Amino acid sequence: xLLTALLAAVVxxxxxxxxxxxxxxxxxxxxDPGVPPVSDNAPTTPGIxxxxxACREIGAMTVGGLPVVLLADDAGKQGVVRxxxxxxxxxxxxxxxxxxxxxxxxxxxxxxxVCLVRGEVNGGSAGELFVARGGIWRDTGxxxxxxxxTVTLDDVTVDGIADVIVVRHECPGAQSGSxxxxxxxxxxxxYDVARxxxxxxxxxxxxxxxxxxxxxxxxxxxxxxxxEKE
Numbered sequence: 001x002l003l004t005a006l007l008a009a010v011v012x013x014x015x016x017x018x019x020x021x022x023x024x025x026x027x028x029x030x031x032d033p034g035v036p037p038v039s040d041n042a043p044t045t046p047g048i049x050x051x052x053x054a055c056r057e058i059g060a061m062t063v064g065g066l067p068v069v070l071l072a073d074d075a076g077k078q079g080v081v082r083x084x085x086x087x088x089x090x091x092x093x094x095x096x097x098x099x100x101x102x103x104x105x106x107x108x109x110x111x112x113x114v115c116l117v118r119g120e121v122n123g124g125s126a127g128e129l130f131v132a133r134g135g136i137w138r139d140t141g142x143x144x145x146x147x148x149x150t151v152t153l154d155d156v157t158v159d160g161i162a163d164v165i166v167v168r169h170e171c172p173g174a175q176s177g178s179x180x181x182x183x184x185x186x187x188x189x190x191y192d193v194a195r196x197x198x199x200x201x202x203x204x205x206x207x208x209x210x211x212x213x214x215x216x217x218x219x220x221x222x223x224x225x226x227x228e229k230e
Contacts, residue, residue, distance in 0.1 A: 051078030
């Protein structure tokens with residue numbers, strides 16, 4: 001009887017171990033820290049940090065029916081853009097030393113919704129553009145830089161899509177940021193989000209002379225061919 005009881009116990013234990021070993025592993029939930037990171041500057045799931053710090057919201061707008069939120073660390077040096085509920089883009093601006101603030105996010109709705117993230121850097125301003133086409137948002141991947149302190153959005157060409165306005169010093173032959181360039185006149189250059197640079201304004205003695213400064217507002221009548229760049 002004792003031998004029979006011992007054999008039964010051994011068989012039962014073996015069955016339990018087999019069940020445990022053969023049980024399928026539990027699925028890893030989206031956003032779990034164990035999931036390998038995606039490639040640089042690609043959208044990621046929520047939960048991504050801002051550098052070594054937790055992210056905090058510093059700006060938010062609704063465009064194209066979706067909430068667009070700018071998050072950054074306490075210093076404003078590392079940030080991400082969250083579009084909708086769960087699409088997050090790390091910023092190229094993080095590698096440029098840009099400082100993000102409460103007014104860094106600017107969005108304009110239209111036939112093609114557009115958002116710009118901008119901030120101060122090296123005596124100027126840099127901006128990163130996000131565009132929605134066919135309901136899909138993408139980072140255009142090419143930062144804009146203004147050595148006169150302003151990158152903004154406005155539908156200057158009146159085509160229903162916001163253009164990027166970059167105010168810069170017109171100083172052929174001089175290095176951007178040099179004393180000679182900083183003393184030179186300024187103009188605003190207009191970039192179509194699909195075609196690139198399309199036109200410029202005339203020269204002004206100071207950025208503040210541009211209508212609406214620092215949120216520059218232009219009309220088609222303000223535009224002309226850009227000076228040739230050396």
